[in-house]
Amino acid sequence: MECSHNNISNKKVKKEIFDMTFEAKTSVCNDCGAHLRDNEYEKKYMQWLEGIYKERRDKFQTQCHFSKNLVKCAEAYLEDYPGISPTVFFRALVTIYFNVVDGDGKKSSQLESILDAEIYDSFIQDKDRKKVTIQFKPKMMIELLAIGEFLGESTSTIVEEVVVKFMTMITSHDERLRSFWENEIRDYLDMFLKGA
8 A cells, every 4th residue: 555645744864874874854754654855855965975975085986897908998098088097987987877878778778789799798707807996976876876776786896887888889890889889978978078
């Protein structure tokens, strides 16, 4: 039975994240216990996260392990963007993936269907790997944590998979994949990297 949330009261609620606790008052349904977080609650939560971000950036980092060949390909791509590090580039790829591809079922399906399996597998199976630390802003890290919880995966696994998909697209000579890259993704990446 669905609750209509008619019997509500304002209560202090706790939210656990990064082994820390955020507390604030918000509407709570007395019948089902649902926290009906309003804009004021979300604003306070984001301000709290921003404060943690300023003091403890390590909480917003993920440790990934990429093929050294993938990192070299990223560095080669970045020759046209002096001063941009591979970590900023990887962060851009993840942000673009979740804001442009993942939310669009058609684009997501199209990418999966044309992904160059040979290149993808070469990046995944390469044992010569390099540890890369990627820093995310609070909002993106919260999204990654939520996706990870939903999929039962770590944030590093999710980030690694997205980066490998995009690097496969960037390095492939497959006509369909190049077309997808040029028409659907490249402009977003150029804008992001020029802004960085």
